[in-house]
Amino acid sequence: MALLLKEVTKRFGKDTAVDHLSLEIPEKGIFGFLGGNGAGKTTTFRMILGLLDRTEGDISWNGESISYHKSHLIGYLPEERGLYPKLKVREQIVYLSKLRGMKKSEALTALEAWLKRFKVPEYIDKKVEELSKGNQQKIQFISAVIHRPQLLILDEPFSGLDPINVEMLKEAVIDLKEQGTSIVFSSHRMEHVEELCESLCILHKGKDVVKGSLKEIKRSYGKKNLIIHADESLEFLKNHPGVVRYKNIAEGCELQIENEDISQTIFHALQDKGFIRRFELEEPSLNDIFIEKVGASYE
Numbered sequence: 298m299a300l301l302l303k304e305v306t307k308r309f310g311k312d313t314a315v316d317h318l319s320l321e322i323p324e325k326g327i328f329g330f331l332g333g334n335g336a337g338k339t340t341t342f343r344m345i346l347g348l349l350d351r352t353e354g355d356i357s358w359n360g361e362s363i364s365y366h367k368s369h370l371i372g373y374l375p376e377e378r379g380l381y382p383k384l385k386v387r388e389q390i391v392y393l394s395k396l397r398g399m400k401k402s403e404a405l406t407a408l409e410a411w412l413k414r415f416k417v418p419e420y421i422d423k424k425v426e427e428l429s430k431g432n433q434q435k436i437q438f439i440s441a442v443i444h445r446p447q448l449l450i451l452d453e454p455f456s457g458l459d460p461i462n463v464e465m466l467k468e469a470v471i472d473l474k475e476q477g478t479s480i481v482f483s484s485h486r487m488e489h490v491e492e493l494c495e496s497l498c499i500l501h502k503g504k505d506v507v508k509g510s511l512k513e514i515k516r517s518y519g520k521k522n523l524i525i526h527a528d529e530s531l532e533f534l535k536n537h538p539g540v541v542r543y544k545n546i547a548e549g550c551e552l553q554i555e556n557e558d559i560s561q562t563i564f565h566a567l568q569d570k571g572f573i574r575r576f577e578l579e580e581p582s583l584n585d586i587f588i589e590k591v592g593a594s595y596e
């Protein structure tokens with residue numbers, strides 16, 4: 298296991314921000330860290346990086362303790378972006394790269410390649426304060442990955458980006474994973490985690506309420522979603538045994554059912570009900586799971 302957290306706890310006075318959190322974050326994959334506001338995500342990241350002392354517990358990376366200051370193996374995109382507004386992108390990235398052990402020429406080559414990839418090569422000689430927030434974020438992302446870290450921690454990497462830039466950044470994250478980087482990222486957006494992560498943890502009030510592989514989490518949840526498109530009203534299904542939630546949608550309804558077998562009894566109940574155009578059983582969404590475990594939606 299690459300990154301291991303054992304019973305990690307952080308207290309601020311009497312308040313517990315992270316409560317006996319244990320995680321195994323596999324090597325060379327993308328791990329999603331979900332939780333509502335104040336759940337303890339950033340505090341956990343800061344402890345992993347050694348920027349904040351933990352009250353209890355152990356954190357190790359490939360069996361050794363890690364420290365942000367001595368490690369050039371880690372890349373970090375903080376939630377509060379921290380670029381120097383008056384510096385030009387070139388000066389800024391070269392300075393940060395040198396701190397992580399890169400030569401100037403090496404840093405410039407990598408910077409030019411990243412700017413080209415993000416379709417903003419002309420930003421190299423712009424001051425950070427001259428860039429829009431979304432574009433500053435691209436620069437901040439470059440500063441987190443330029444030295445090709447083994448472990449990359451991204452705190453809300455997609456917030457504030459337009460859909461095109463979200464896609465661009467997602468592709469970059471996937472490429473880095475394929476090149477062997479271990480990536481941990483936090484997000485309030487379930488669909489991003491569903492799309493990118495093999496495994497995840499949902500944090501609530503500092504405790505893990507769900508953790509494991511995405512597939513396993515969905516499978517073991519038990520409940521399924523059933524989408525039905527029909528020409529007639531399906532409202533009678535609201536009272537069908539095993540239907541947990543009923544929602545009208547444009548062409549029919551979307552149901553949450555207790556388990557897969559209920560779909561069979563519904564199928565029979567529909568047989569004399571006119572033309573059914575769609576009958577599809579789906580895995581629950583992460584949002585469904587989150588709502589049940591935490592009691593509120595992110596969105």
Ligand SMILES: Nc1ncnc2c1ncn2[C@@H]1O[C@H](COP(=O)(O)OP(=O)(O)OP(=O)(O)O)[C@@H](O)[C@H]1O
Binds near residue numbers: 309333337340
């Ligand atoms: N330096 C600090 N002093 C006191 N309390 C703190 C400090 N840093 C964080 N906290 C508290 O710890 C808890 C967890 O905060 P944290 O920033 O880790 O949450 P988060 O999951 O990252 O939230 P968000 O999604 O809103 O960024 C919160 O109750 C917060 O108020």
